[in-house]
Amino acid sequence: MTEPHLVARAQEGDLPAFEELVRKYQREIYNLAFRLVQDPEEAKDMAQQTFMQAYIHIREFRGQSQFRTWLFRIAINQCYNFFKSKKKFGEPVDSQELVIVDEDNPQEGLMAQEDRSRLYAALERLPVKQRAVLTLKIEQGLSYKEISEELGGTAGAARVNFCQAVKTLKKYLKTEEGHEVAMRSYPTETARLSRR
Amino acid sequence: MKWRCALIQRRLPDYPDGDLNPFWKRQVASHLEVCPDCRQEAEELAEVMSLYQAEPLPDPGPAFWQDFQQELHLKLAQVNQTPAPSPWRLRLPHYLLGATALAGILALAVYLGPYSHTFQTQQMAKPQEACKVPEIALGRELKRANMATAPAPAPPAPAAAKPAAMARTAKPEPAPAEEPQFSLAAGKAAGQQKVASSQEGALSEEDDLDWDVDSVVADLSREEQQCVKSQLESRR
Numbered sequence: 001m002t003e004p005h006l007v008a009r010a011q012e013g014d015l016p017a018f019e020e021l022v023r024k025y026q027r028e029i030y031n032l033a034f035r036l037v038q039d040p041e042e043a044k045d046m047a048q049q050t051f052m053q054a055y056i057h058i059r060e061f062r063g064q065s066q067f068r069t070w071l072f073r074i075a076i077n078q079c080y081n082f083f084k085s086k087k088k089f090g091e092p093v094d095s096q097e098l099v100i101v102d103e104d105n106p107q108e109g110l111m112a113q114e115d116r117s118r119l120y121a122a123l124e125r126l127p128v129k130q131r132a133v134l135t136l137k138i139e140q141g142l143s144y145k146e147i148s149e150e151l152g153g154t155a156g157a158a159r160v161n162f163c164q165a166v167k168t169l170k171k172y173l174k175t176e177e178g179h180e181v182a183m184r185s186y187p188t189e190t191a192r193l194s195r196r
Numbered sequence: 197m198k199w200r201c202a203l204i205q206r207r208l209p210d211y212p213d214g215d216l217n218p219f220w221k222r223q224v225a226s227h228l229e230v231c232p233d234c235r236q237e238a239e240e241l242a243e244v245m246s247l248y249q250a251e252p253l254p255d256p257g258p259a260f261w262q263d264f265q266q267e268l269h270l271k272l273a274q275v276n277q278t279p280a281p282s283p284w285r286l287r288l289p290h291y292l293l294g295a296t297a298l299a300g301i302l303a304l305a306v307y308l309g310p311y312s313h314t315f316q317t318q319q320m321a322k323p324q325e326a327c328k329v330p331e332i333a334l335g336r337e338l339k340r341a342n343m344a345t346a347p348a349p350a351p352p353a354p355a356a357a358k359p360a361a362m363a364r365t366a367k368p369e370p371a372p373a374e375e376p377q378f379s380l381a382a383g384k385a386a387g388q389q390k391v392a393s394s395q396e397g398a399l400s401e402e403d404d405l406d407w408d409v410d411s412v413v414a415d416l417s418r419e420e421q422q423c424v425k426s427q428l429e430s431r432r
Contacts, residue, residue: 015276022268026261031253040256048268055272119251138248144215159210166209170244 007067011058018058022051025068028140029075035135036079038124046082050075065149072140073150076132083128122172130165137162200227201234208238209245 001020009017026047033046053074054061061070123131132151136142144155144162151158204227210216211224228235413421 013276015272018272019265019269022265026264027255030256030264034253044260044264048264048271051268052271052275056275115247116251119247134248138245139252159215160206163206163209166241166244169248170240173244173247 003067004063007058007061007063010055011061018055021067025071026051028068029071031139032072032075032132032135033079035123035139036076036128036131037082038120042082046075046078049078053078069142069146069150072136072142076150079132080128118173118176121176122169125172126165126168130161130168133158133161134165134169201231204228204231204234205237208234208241211238 001017003021003024006017006021010021029050030043030047033050034040034043037043037046050071054071061067123134126134129151133147136147136150137144142150144158147158147162148155151161153161204224207216207220207224211221216224228238413424416424
């Protein structure tokens with residue numbers, strides 16, 4: 001059964017058709033939520049909330065965009081709401097839970113674990129919007145125009161956001177790698193901060 | 197940093213596999229050949245991208261997805277059981293319901309209230325006036341016919357004749373345009389009244405009806421009064 005047919009049946013209230021759509025997109029939505037909230041349990045909750053909201057409002061989907069990108073938009077809004085509530089209630093997110101060690105090859109696993117922890121620590125410091133642009137561009141393969149439809153703004157703004165995100169990630173990775181913040185002399189660091 | 201390096205480095209994350217158009221691809225490629233700083237920046241960015249792409253999120257496993265789908269199924273079933281709001285229902289916030297009810301009551305009061313009665317009576321009055329105009333003409337015709345048959349009427353009683361005479365002198369003018377001309381004087385009066393509107397003419401004729409019939413009846417004897425009344429009744 002094709003996707004438009006499944007969507008049409010789900011719009012008539014057919015729950016099995018909607019669950020078929022859930023099975024099709026659950027990994028992408030979960031990965032997107034994971035990249036944004038950086039927590040497996042929260043990402044699972046966000047993904048479930050996304051599908052629930054999609055099921056409640058599926059009659060409002062008019063087919064003007066892809067169903068997949070419509071789901072992405074709902075997921076991003078859910079994550080924004082999560083961050084708002086987290087800011088409100090001061091709920092911490094533990095990024096240590098993200099580290100997974102490969103049990104088959106412990107040496108390579110440890111190396112990969114270091115890289116992963118560096119990457120996740122750097123990603124955690126990125127603004128949410130830049131994280132969203134990175135994952136939508138690199139992992140989901142959306143164009144700048146589609147990203148601008150998801151996050152608002154123009155395609156040019158999405159391009160600038162992406163470039164800025166990559167450069168900032170590179171800077172944070174360097175910082176995490178060499179602990180440059182701790183090793184720099186005090187005048188250098190104050191000069192760098194004053195330039196901001 | 198030169199301005200050209202700034203322009204190129206803004207496009208480095210999209211080089212070589214990104215959404216750069218062929219013009220900028222050529223520009224970036226030619227600039228990277230000559231600028232070591234930008235080349236180093238490009239290498240570092242490529243390293244970051246490769247690190248990001250090399251670290252895809254691990255799949256949580258089938259048990260996770262089974263659990264995920266079961267939980268979601270329960271939630272969706274709960275959502276499915278809650279009745280959806282009917283499409284024809286008036287979706288107003290509760291604080292506007294009172295205002296809507298008040299507006300409805302006011303509209304009903306205006307529709308059924310005293311103003312509607314006066315409006316209806318005005319509407320009903322217009323056709324009655326239109327019907328009275330030929331009756332007035334008929335009454336005048338009868339009066340003149342009686343005057344012709346009885347050229348020397350008895351002097352009227354002073355109490356009854358005075359109001360009638362006053363009424364005649366007070367209102368001789370209103371002669372409607374559509375009234376038939378029986379004499380030269382009546383024709384002159386009608387010519388003078390042609391400037392008056394038809395509505396005003398109809399109202400003045402209504403006044404004519406009141407005094408004219410009374411005066412006719414006052415001038416005549418009882419037999420003639422009965423004769424005129426019977427003729428009026430038969431004409432009606």
